[in-house]
Amino acid sequence: MKAFVLSSSPRRDGNSAILAGEIAAGLRETGHEADLVFADDFLKDFLRDCRTCRDSDGNCSIDDGFRSVFLDKFLPADGFIAATPVYWYGPSAQLKAFFDRMFCYYAASYPGSAGVIERMKNKRLGLAISSEETFPMVAAAVLTQFQEYARYSRSTFVGVVHGFGNSRGDVRRDPGDPIGAARRFGRDFFTRAATDYRVDTVRPARMWDFAEVRGD
Template sequence: MGIVVLYGSSRRHGNSDKLADLLVEGLDADRIYLSDYNLQPITDYRHTEPRAYPNDDYHELIDRVLEQDTIVFATPIYWYGISGVMKTFIDRWSQSLREDRDHFLSKMSAKKAYVIAVGDDEPHLKGLPLIQQFQYIFDFTHTQFDGYIIGDGNKPDSILEDTAALSRVEELRKRITHNG
């Protein structure tokens, strides 16, 4: 069982990172901090002559993701949605679909996914559209959506006071380690 964690925060060790770290603590996980990589926006070639896609770190990252069985998406809730860098990475999946790179959809359909989202301003309510967006993404790629955590936190380490989120981490850890 391989796990990859995609960290979408622009701030290392923020609240969404902390929950993701607790989820995979002691497990062998490939940790990808998306903000550390050069990811260019997708260029839409669906209705034009194909040209070269951006020469950036996307192929390296998607290859690492496709090697694992489980994907954890950890993002702060930015303006009621996923972070920009995570959205850019997911947008680039259109490139993988166009290239049919390594049979992208068949590989994604064999994976389990978890989402961790942390924010304030009523995140348990206002973060639900973010979760629904991921559900649609996973439906499209036939990826098994195995669980999510919405946490309440803004200031550094304030997520550690959200006992419901911490409890949910333990529930999902059991799922990950027992269903591997």
């Protein structure tokens, strides 16, 4: 399987970037492909008004690397893992911009939007978060946005790794061992149980009496 891991922190050696690297390593350990990409390497601008920004063919005219990363790395991936620090109780601006810029390619004004929409759907999604605060709800806004993206794109939110730290590398000293958790998360990303029940979902009485659980 193929995974796209996005590190959205402006710190290449920051805590969430470390978690992203561990997840990518875990994916590779189990034979999967893992593209680890840093947002600052390709994302140079925010979403604009598409009515004035598109060129005459309907393509996005923002001249940075988002197009190639989105079309050639994100869309072909079976799974997407985003890593972000908690900034003002939300995601990094880079991660928010990554989601915002998708609109340029699935909006009807883009000539290939129908194909983009089909390839956006049915991915497995994961999240890696670092924060200074250990308050349980510190990442609630990030989790909610990611869950809503999963719902909107008919994808499966597999889970989250959350490490605590402030200075660079501090997450390695977290007694909760998010480094080990991130490596394990990568190793079982494509096989771990992921359920999202509805009131009328048919489900077994015992959770672990079957080999594998898939969300839908």
